[in-house]
Amino acid sequence: xxxxxxxxxxxxxxxxxxxxxxxxxxxxxxxxxxxxxxxxxxxxxxxxxxxxxxxxxxxxxxxxxxxxxxxxxxxxxxxxxxxxxxxxxxxxxxxxxxxxxxxxxxxxxxxxxxxxxxxxxxxxxxxxxxxxxxxxxxxxxxxxxxxxxxxxxxxxxxxxxxxxxxxxxxxxxxxxxxxxxxxxxxxxxxxxxxxxxxxxxxxxxxxxxxxxxxxxxxxxxxxxxxxxxxxxxxxxxxxxxxxxxxxxxxxxxxxxxxxxxxxxxxxxxxxxxxxxxxxxxxxxxxxxxxxxxxxxxxxxxxxxxxxxxxxxxxxxxxxxxxxxxxxx
Ligand SMILES: Nc1ncnc2c1ncn2[C@@H]1O[C@H](COP(=O)(O)O)[C@@H](OP(=O)(O)O)[C@H]1O
Ligand SMILES: [Mg+2]
Ligand SMILES: [Mg+2]
Ligand SMILES: [Mg+2]
Numbered sequence: 246x247x248x249x250x251x252x253x254x255x256x257x258x259x260x261x262x263x264x265x266x267x268x269x270x271x272x273x274x275x276x277x278x279x280x281x282x283x284x285x286x287x288x289x290x291x292x293x294x295x296x297x298x299x300x301x302x303x304x305x306x307x308x309x310x311x312x313x314x315x316x317x318x319x320x321x322x323x324x325x326x327x328x329x330x331x332x333x334x335x336x337x338x339x340x341x342x343x344x345x346x347x348x349x350x351x352x353x354x355x356x357x358x359x360x361x362x363x364x365x366x367x368x369x370x371x372x373x374x375x376x377x378x379x380x381x382x383x384x385x386x387x388x389x390x391x392x393x394x395x396x397x398x399x400x401x402x403x404x405x406x407x408x409x410x411x412x413x414x415x416x417x418x419x420x421x422x423x424x425x426x427x428x429x430x431x432x433x434x435x436x437x438x439x440x441x442x443x444x445x446x447x448x449x450x451x452x453x454x455x456x457x458x459x460x461x462x463x464x465x466x467x468x469x470x471x472x473x474x475x476x477x478x479x480x481x482x483x484x485x486x487x488x489x490x491x492x493x494x495x496x497x498x499x500x501x502x503x504x505x506x507x508x509x510x511x512x513x514x515x516x517x518x519x520x521x522x523x524x525x526x527x528x529x530x531x532x533x534x535x536x537x538x539x540x541x542x543x544x545x546x547x548x549x550x551x552x553x554x555x556x557x558x559x560x561x562x563x564x565x566x567x568x569x570x571x572x573x
Contacts, residue, residue: 246391247389247396247423248305250305251302251306252397254301254302254305254306255301255302255366255387255397256431256435257301258298258301259298259385259387259399259400259401259419260401260419260433260434261298261340262293262294262295262297262298262370262401263419263433264339265290265336265338266290266293266371266383266385266403267404268338269289269290269293270290273288273377273378276328277289277290277328278378281319285374286374287315288371288374288377288378289331289332290370290371290377291314291315291370291371291374292317292320292332292352292370293335293336293370294371295314295368296336296343296348296352297339297351298368298387299311299355300340300347300348302354309364309365309366310354310365310366311354311355311367311368312355312358312359312366312367312368312390312545313352313366313367313370313515314368314369314513314515315370316352316355316356317352320349320352329345329349333345333348336348358544359543359545360544361392361393361543362392362393364390365389365390366387366389366390367388367514367518367541369384369387369487369515369519371383372486372487372515373486373487373488375458375459376485376486377485381458381484382404382405382486382488383488384401384402384486384487384520386400386487386518387519388518388519390514392542393540393543394424394541395518395519395521395522397423397424398420398421398422398523400419400422400491400519400520401418402417402418402419402486402491403416404417405417405488405491406418415432417432417433418430418431418432419431419433419435420441420494422519422523422525422526423522425526426526428440428441428494428526430495441494441495443493443494443529444496444557445496445557446557446559447559447560449475449477449560449564450475450478452475452477452499452500452556453479453482454468454481454499454500454501454502455482455484455500456483456484456489456503456504457483457484457485457503458484459485460506461506462503463503463504464504464505467504467571467573468481468502468504471504471568473571474570474571475567482498487519487520489501489520489555490517490519490520491520493556493557494523494527499556499560500554500555501554501555502553503552503553503554505552511548512546512547512552517531517539517547517553520555521555524555529556529558530555530556530558530561531553531554532554532565533550533552534565534568534569535565535569536562537550552568
């Protein structure tokens with residue numbers, strides 16, 4: 246069971262980490278990022294956000310481990326000194342009492358292996374790093390998993406319009422979902438803007454869908470074939486990060502398709518946990534491409550699932566059928 250102090254600390258931490266990310270956005274020169282071993286990018290904001298969130302959680306729940314994307318070993322050693330100094334300086338601008346060693350320690354708290362029993366946090370300090378680097382959408386995603394089930398999620402979308410239809414009216418949306426209690430949207434000060442609901446579309450031809458910008462993360466051609474089978478005529482909305490789950494949860498779009506680009510890729514739990522709970526608590530449905538529930542109980546990845554389909558609910562079965570039928 247989530248305690249009141251854990252809930253508040255988690256929300257505050259995601260808002261603070263989002264500030265760090267927004268601070269770094271204007272300083273994204275070449276020295277602000279590096280390539281990880283898997284050739285994906287990581288920036289000083291990814292490391293800084295993980296330090297800020299896991300440091301805050303360590304204070305409120307010191308015995309609850311965390312599965313975080315980033316690893317402080319990517320910051321250690323002489324070769325990373327310049328990057329490390331920049332991370333520490335961005336963190337200290339918001340949490341002055343942290344030192345280099347406590348920053349690295351906080352990042353290292355994310356090394357848990359996950360699993361089916363007990364409680365742990367899972368954190369994606371920046372989901373959509375490629376979007377962040379392009380000045381597009383990204384998210385800070387934090388969830389609590391208890392005995393293999395996602396029970397609480399905070400999804401910070403610092404650059405997402407508060408009102409999708411009115412992008413000039415301010416940006417920064419924070420979604421908070423709790424199992425059995427719904428999903429609400431907060432502003433960047435943490436003030437509640439009320440509960441959100443998925444849209445009420447029941448006719449798939451009237452549905453809109455969203456997908457990744459990156460062609461390496463989802464198969465765009467397959468999604469286009471699915472849209473054709475469903476009779477969808479509007480263009481897909483391409484957006485980085487778990488902001489796509491926010492879009493489904495608050496009814497900006499009806500379908501989110503994440504269709505595997507290659508066999509063997511295992512989706513990571515931090516890429517989905519918070520977003521999935523936001524959608525289900527807003528009344529929607531999320532499965533993999535076979536219609537099976539996502540299994541968060543088997544470690545750091547969703548290795549028994551393939552791809553993701555999130556919808557408003559009523560059209561879910563039709564979308565799963567179309568995804569299967571359109572498979573090349
Ligand atoms: N081949 C692949 N298929 C699906 N997802 C992938 C992938 N390679 C990387 N990713 C994940 O895609 C995430 C971004 O998703 P999106 O395309 O929706 O913005 C990345 O998260 P990070 O940016 O946190 O590393 C990364 O974990
Ligand atoms: Mg990454
Ligand atoms: Mg991610
Ligand atoms: Mg990430």
